[in-house]
Amino acid sequence: MKATIVLGILSVGLVLAHASSSGNDEEKLLVEKVIQESTKKYDERMKVAFLNGAQSKRNHRELKKSTKYTQEIGRISSIYLDAFKELINKYKVDRTSALSHLRQAQPAECEQEELGCDSASKYRSFRGTCNNVANPYWGSVNMPNLRLIPPAYDNAIDDPRGGIISTLPPSREITLKIHRDSGNDSKYENVATHMVPQFGQFLDHDITLTPVDNLACCGAAQPEGCWPISVESTDPYYGSSPIRCLDFVRSTSVCFPQAGIEHREQMNIHTSYIDAGMVYGPTEQIAAVLRTYRKGRLAENAQYPGFLPYRKEVVPGDESDGVIIAGDVRANEMPGLTVMHSLFLREHNRIAASLANLTDWDDEKIYQETRRIIAAEIQQVTYTEFLPSILGQDAMNNYSLALPPVTNNNGYTKYDATVDATIISSFATAAYRFGHTLVNGLIQLMLDDQIVGSYNVSDNYLVSNQIIENEHADEGQGVTGYDLILNGLIRQQAQAFDTVIHKDMSDKLFKSATFIGTDLAARNVQRGRDHGTPSYNAFRRFCNIPALTTWDNKPDDIGQEAWERLRDVYADPEDIDLYTGGLSQITVEGGLSGPTLVCIQAIQFQRLMQGDRFFFTHSDQAGSFTPEQLAALRSRTLGDIICQNSALKSTAKNVFQITSTENPMESCTASSRELDISLFAKDIVSPSTGAASLPYAAAGLTLYIVTLTLRLFI
Ligand code: HEM
Numbered sequence: 001m002k003a004t005i006v007l008g009i010l011s012v013g014l015v016l017a018h019a020s021s022s023g024n025d026e027e028k029l030l031v032e033k034v035i036q037e038s039t040k041k042y043d044e045r046m047k048v049a050f051l052n053g054a055q056s057k058r059n060h061r062e063l064k065k066s067t068k069y070t071q072e073i074g075r076i077s078s079i080y081l082d083a084f085k086e087l088i089n090k091y092k093v094d095r096t097s098a099l100s101h102l103r104q105a106q107p108a109e110c111e112q113e114e115l116g117c118d119s120a121s122k123y124r125s126f127r128g129t130c131n132n133v134a135n136p137y138w139g140s141v142n143m144p145n146l147r148l149i150p151p152a153y154d155n156a157i158d159d160p161r162g163g164i165i166s167t168l169p170p171s172r173e174i175t176l177k178i179h180r181d182s183g184n185d186s187k188y189e190n191v192a193t194h195m196v197p198q199f200g201q202f203l204d205h206d207i208t209l210t211p212v213d214n215l216a217c218c219g220a221a222q223p224e225g226c227w228p229i230s231v232e233s234t235d236p237y238y239g240s241s242p243i244r245c246l247d248f249v250r251s252t253s254v255c256f257p258q259a260g261i262e263h264r265e266q267m268n269i270h271t272s273y274i275d276a277g278m279v280y281g282p283t284e285q286i287a288a289v290l291r292t293y294r295k296g297r298l299a300e301n302a303q304y305p306g307f308l309p310y311r312k313e314v315v316p317g318d319e320s321d322g323v324i325i326a327g328d329v330r331a332n333e334m335p336g337l338t339v340m341h342s343l344f345l346r347e348h349n350r351i352a353a354s355l356a357n358l359t360d361w362d363d364e365k366i367y368q369e370t371r372r373i374i375a376a377e378i379q380q381v382t383y384t385e386f387l388p389s390i391l392g393q394d395a396m397n398n399y400s401l402a403l404p405p406v407t408n409n410n411g412y413t414k415y416d417a418t419v420d421a422t423i424i425s426s427f428a429t430a431a432y433r434f435g436h437t438l439v440n441g442l443i444q445l446m447l448d449d450q451i452v453g454s455y456n457v458s459d460n461y462l463v464s465n466q467i468i469e470n471e472h473a474d475e476g477q478g479v480t481g482y483d484l485i486l487n488g489l490i491r492q493q494a495q496a497f498d499t500v501i502h503k504d505m506s507d508k509l510f511k512s513a514t515f516i517g518t519d520l521a522a523r524n525v526q527r528g529r530d531h532g533t534p535s536y537n538a539f540r541r542f543c544n545i546p547a548l549t550t551w552d553n554k555p556d557d558i559g560q561e562a563w564e565r566l567r568d569v570y571a572d573p574e575d576i577d578l579y580t581g582g583l584s585q586i587t588v589e590g591g592l593s594g595p596t597l598v599c600i601q602a603i604q605f606q607r608l609m610q611g612d613r614f615f616f617t618h619s620d621q622a623g624s625f626t627p628e629q630l631a632a633l634r635s636r637t638l639g640d641i642i643c644q645n646s647a648l649k650s651t652a653k654n655v656f657q658i659t660s661t662e663n664p665m666e667s668c669t670a671s672s673r674e675l676d677i678s679l680f681a682k683d684i685v686s687p688s689t690g691a692a693s694l695p696y697a698a699a700g701l702t703l704y705i706v707t708l709t710l711r712l713f714i
Helices: 007-018 021-051 068-090 095-104 171-179 195-207 284-290 335-358 363-398 425-429 431-438 481-489 520-530 536-542 560-569 578-584 595-610 627-634 638-643
Strands: 115-118 442-447 450-456 650-652 665-667 701-704
Touching (some): 021 095, 195 431, 335 363, 335 638, 363 595, 363 638, 425 431, 425 578, 442 481, 520 578, 536 595
Antiparallel strands (some): 442 450, 650 665
């Protein structure tokens, strides 16, 4: 059922009712005329650009991060943003009045839809809707990002921070002077294994995917949304080629305007919750494609069982060759990531097989119960092993991120329905991109404790054959490329947290036989400006860290070398971009980020726990686990999951840290490394399950009016 009332519009309606009707009608007509003009302008520009090959001349195989829905919303939003600027600048219409009229004139795609929430269900919806029953769209797919502090768009509406013709240093120059690895800059000064960035990226692909249209921006005519990165002829990598421009498309904007959103705002097309969405998919349609509908199992590769299926095996009509598919479109971005997807595919099918043996449940029940366990395992690894390695113990305590110990049938946490877990803009755009600095360019393949081979990340973008067919594999012993990479990930040291991003990413991102590569560090800086991310200094203030005032006053939290690099590039400390400034800070004790990035990350992860009704340690919820189940899940480690789904014979107790006397190797054959599935094979409801304790549960299926609509096509 669809309602046409947006809550914000109710107040707009009242304002308009009181306005003089003739003046109002004139303004309404003007608004309609301006929308038509902006539509014409937009369509003309796209036509010219496409005639010049903007869509067809893709020069590298970038991932498709848009859907039909986001493309249409992006078009509408561009038109309405342009119309708004015309109305207030050219026609001098009052800002509030222009916003009201534009809201009223919005097309159906921007309308809201009422949702029916079954608050008694113990399973999450795929789209994350109804997690918060009173605010069913919180944290769901296609929601606008939240802001910790207001955006810093150059024109206060939509122009990137620093302006389209930027007054800030060019992003490629920032790479060259601050982020680029000059050849021997890689440092290894921490105890983190390469699993830290690898799990970090895998987790990121659960919680954020910011849509961007696939457009070529370096051609004769630029389509709307292009904001390419310029390259100088003196560039040490691109300079010897004819390349003087790197493609960059601005992130798709949500419908403009909305209640509370009067600027360009970006969206997340994944659910914000840690719900294993990268394994199962962010929509029912994608989830359906990935299932076998037999005994709760996910589809595996027909030719190579235990590996992700090829697209063409599961998507009717698909003709791609050797391209794998998973719940997230980036699954084949690099081999280590594909390994993580394969690991959890195996864990799902392993648990599903056990449940099928132990119960008489049907496919649906086995699938959903297994999905629930997998999401819990990913949350357990995140909060117990991963976050302490990146945030340090102080932040774990100060932000209540440490899960309580399981004692005497306890160990539960409480859901807080007032917390909105939707992804924060500065988290996705800068803070959680901290992981890019930790990634190695040369990936080691390891058999037991021996390095048996290696490969460059830049030779393996968007291909997954290393995993399946690897010259160093020993298939007679059941050892595949997957096992060698996985073993390397938990034994190879990660790079240090610093400003340096390996050249395989800062020059050669997505390099292929026909593509020279692009620059991830410059994209991060450019993306921050695109999203109107406030300056690094603004976030220092937000996080109660003294702001930078002059170049003569270096703070203790930034090292001398990083400070000099910043001073060399930026005219004023106030100009520093959040991403670059954040990476310039010295890490917090025991963590892998400086205090500003830790502050933003910790706030996000706190919300992702407190504001997720299905968080695995919460009590009194429809999806709560029993004390026995919780105890089993709380003792689970990523090392255990690896042991049960690979040919590895042993792993460190904590695979995020290199081995030591405190973190010894443990045999994979120890029974303590197994999850007791029989605990989950009982069809019982948790004694503390509290559907009935929720005030709205009595109503069973309850309808709520919400402020945004969800278009259901992908
Ligand atoms: C070889 C490893 C990696 C590659 C090739 C890679 C590549 C990329 C690319 C191409 C983007 C989009 C850039 C843009 O245009 O804005 C991106 C975004 C991002 N990356 Fe990475 N990344 C890697 C590892 C990591 C790691 C280790 C982390 C964190 C631990 C991470 C976190 C993020 C985040 C949070 C985003 C924003 C996602 C979004 O909002 O859509 N990445 N990465």
